[in-house]
Amino acid sequence: MTPPDRTDDALMRLRHGTDADRARLAALAAEDPALRESLAEWDRQDAALRALYDPVARERVPERHLDVLARAERRGRRGPAPWARIAAAVALLALGAAGGVAGSRLLGGADHGPMLASAAFRAYATYSVESRHPVEVAASEEPHLTNWLSNRLGERIVLPDLSKRGFSLMGGRVVPDANGPAVLLMYSDAEQRRLVLYVAPGPGMAESTFKFAQRDAMRGFWWFDENLGCALVGDLTRDRLHDIAVDAYEQITGT
Numbered sequence: 001m002t003p004p005d006r007t008d009d010a011l012m013r014l015r016h017g018t019d020a021d022r023a024r025l026a027a028l029a030a031e032d033p034a035l036r037e038s039l040a041e042w043d044r045q046d047a048a049l050r051a052l053y054d055p056v057a058r059e060r061v062p063e064r065h066l067d068v069l070a071r072a073e074r075r076g077r078r079g080p081a082p083w084a085r086i087a088a089a090v091a092l093l094a095l096g097a098a099g100g101v102a103g104s105r106l107l108g109g110a111d112h113g114p115m116l117a118s119a120a121f122r123a124y125a126t127y128s129v130e131s132r133h134p135v136e137v138a139a140s141e142e143p144h145l146t147n148w149l150s151n152r153l154g155e156r157i158v159l160p161d162l163s164k165r166g167f168s169l170m171g172g173r174v175v176p177d178a179n180g181p182a183v184l185l186m187y188s189d190a191e192q193r194r195l196v197l198y199v200a201p202g203p204g205m206a207e208s209t210f211k212f213a214q215r216d217a218m219r220g221f222w223w224f225d226e227n228l229g230c231a232l233v234g235d236l237t238r239d240r241l242h243d244i245a246v247d248a249y250e251q252i253t254g255t
Contacts (some may be wrong), residue, residue, distance in 0.1 A: 014028075128186070135186050140171075145159065172185045180200075195233075196234070199229070
């Protein structure tokens, strides 16, 4: 049984508590490697969420909403009438709705994005270091590879040719994803650096813009296009990885 001070709820209270609480958490982590890994994963998740939601948090609040709140505050100093409190509540609801709309417009599947990026990073970390079995089916069996991966994914998938970018397809495999079977394609260059293209079932939404994520030395670009979510991960520079991601995207979508 998990000790009461080691449950997720207890650890979260320490993590977001006072300086003394955080010091207590650091002391516990110093003696527990598993807890240190959990805290590191929470840090990575927080960083991904900040990267996604900060642009919405920085959006300017519409003047009409600020005016309503200001009038309600002025009347509140004279002793707020019930209707003034109602106006303030309505304004706050309007702000929440505006924020939700803006978030949807800017992020395009923000709830799915961190999950997709995290899964792609895990897949890269797991399989890019494999020397003998990095893929299940080699690129030399490309027709079979394409059919097999498409059948498992439930969507016809194109295997992007990245040779003009210096990377050759090694092959692919099927990996588990939160939304069902996903596809991992692995590429390698002349220096044996590897790229992973992770393709998973998407939320069935309109095309989104490219989003960047980074975890330690790993960098990735991810996007959604209707029923597919894609992420390209490697240890290249951000600019070079972006160019390769654009190439892969154009081939996958046929644009």
